[in-house]
Amino acid sequence: MVEISSDVIRGYNDTMILFNLLDGPSYGYELSKQIKNLSDGKYVIKETTLYSAFTRMEKNGYIESYVVEPGADGSGKRRTYYRITEEGQKYYREKCEEWSITKDVVERFIRYQ
Amino acid sequence: MVEISSDVIRGYNDTMILFNLLDGPSYGYELSKQIKNLSDGKYVIKETTLYSAFTRMEKNGYIESYVVEPGADGSGKRRTYYRITEEGQKYYREKCEEWSITKDVVERFIRYQ
DNA sequence: ACATTTACTACGTCAGACGTAGTACGACAG
DNA sequence: CTGTCGTACTACGTCTGACGTAGTAAATGT
Numbered sequence: 001m002v003e004i005s006s007d008v009i010r011g012y013n014d015t016m017i018l019f020n021l022l023d024g025p026s027y028g029y030e031l032s033k034q035i036k037n038l039s040d041g042k043y044v045i046k047e048t049t050l051y052s053a054f055t056r057m058e059k060n061g062y063i064e065s066y067v068v069e070p071g072a073d074g075s076g077k078r079r080t081y082y083r084i085t086e087e088g089q090k091y092y093r094e095k096c097e098e099w100s101i102t103k104d105v106v107e108r109f110i111r112y113q
Numbered sequence: 114m115v116e117i118s119s120d121v122i123r124g125y126n127d128t129m130i131l132f133n134l135l136d137g138p139s140y141g142y143e144l145s146k147q148i149k150n151l152s153d154g155k156y157v158i159k160e161t162t163l164y165s166a167f168t169r170m171e172k173n174g175y176i177e178s179y180v181v182e183p184g185a186d187g188s189g190k191r192r193t194y195y196r197i198t199e200e201g202q203k204y205y206r207e208k209c210e211e212w213s214i215t216k217d218v219v220e221r222f223i224r225y226q
Numbered sequence: 227a228c229a230t231t232t233a234c235t236a237c238g239t240c241a242g243a244c245g246t247a248g249t250a251c252g253a254c255a256g
Numbered sequence: 257c258t259g260t261c262g263t264a265c266t267a268c269g270t271c272t273g274a275c276g277t278a279g280t281a282a283a284t285g286t
Contacts, residue, residue, distance in 0.1 A: 008121025010242095010273060012219055019222040029233055039218045049274055051234070056273085076283045077233055096223050103216060105152045106125055109132040110209050123242060123273095142264055162243055164265070169242085189252050190264055 008102060013045060013053055015099070018062065018092040021084040025066075028054070028080070054082060062088030121215060126158065126166055128208040131175065134197040135205070138179075141167070141193070167195060175201030 020026060020034045028050055036044050057063045063082045070078050084092070133139060133147045141163055149157050170176045176195045183191050197205070 008123065008125070009215065009219070010121065010123050012121070012222070013273085016219075016222040019224065022224070027233080029231090035222075038221050042214060043218050046275055047234080048236095048276080052273075052275090070282085078282085079233070096225060099219065099223050100225070101155060102122065103219075105156050106122065106129075106212065106216075108151050109125070109129040109148075110212050111132065111135070112209060112213070126242085140264080142262095159244055160265080161245080161267095165242075165244090183252085189262095191251085192264065 008106075009043075012095070012099070013049060014057055014062070015092060015095040016043075016045070017050070017053055017057070018084055018088055018095075021063065021082060021088070022092070025081045025083040027082065054080075057088070058082070060087075060091075061085060062091050121219075122156075125208070125212070126162060127170055127175070128205060128212070129156075129158070130163070130166055130170070131197055131201055131205040131208075134176065134195060134201070138194040138196040140195065167193075170201070171195070173200075173204075174198060175204050 016035055017031060020031055020038075026034070028047070032045055032047065032050055054063065054065070058065055062085060064085055065080050065082050068079050068081055070076055129148055130144060133144055133151075139147070141160070145158055145160065145163055167176065167178070171178055175198060177198055178193050178195050181192050181194055183189060
C-alpha cells in the first residue's frame, strides 16, 4: 500500500517543477513564470525555493543541468537549463499516484460549508 | 484572492485534528485512532506530531484543554481532553476553503497516466 | 542614462515533522 | 501475582524544505 508522506505542497514543489520539464528542458526564470501562469497566479514559487529544489533534485538524479551561453540561441543571458531524467520521470509518476491518495485522504477531513 | 500556503499535509495536520474535534472534545490517543480509521490506515499521525500540534494550537487559541481524572467517567487513566474554540472553528473553515484552491492548483501539475 | 527585467548565488533562520527515549498507570492473561 | 501489552503522555534533539534578506551582473526597455 502506498503510504502518504507528511508534506504535500512542501513535497509537491518538486512535482510541479518536474511537470513543466516533461515537455522539454527549461531554466529557473522560465519555470517560475510557467508555474505562476499555470496556477493563474495563485501559486508563485519563491526564487530560493526553486533554485534549492534544482540543487536537491540534481543531487537525487531527477534532473540534469547544462549551461547555454548567451548568443548561442539568441537569448540574452547565460542560463542553466534543466532536463528531466528517467529517474525523474519515475519519481514524477510516483508522486502523481501519491497525490491521488493524499487528496482523497485529506478530503475526508474537510467539511465544505 | 486566497493565497495558498506552502505546506499542505504539513499544514493540514491541524485541520485533520480540528475536524475530529468538531463533534466534541477528544484526547491524543483517541484522536490518533480516529485519524487512522478515517483514512483507512493510510495516514497515521505520529505521537510527537500530534502532541506538538496540541501545544501549538492551544497557544494559538484554536483549542482548549481540560484534564479528566481517572474514575470520573469510568476511564482508566488521567487524560487531557481538547475542545475546539470559536477561533479554531474559524481557522478550520478557512483551511477548508484554502484546501479547495490548493487542490485545484496542484491538480494542474498532475498528469494521471 | 537610468530603471527594470533577467538570471542567478550565498547565507541564515524557522517551523513542523518526526526519531528516540523514557515514564507511569491500568488491564489482562497465565 | 507477575509480566506483558495497551493507554496516555512528556522531553529532547535532529532534519528538511521553505523562505527572508542580500547581493551580483548582464541585458533590455524608456
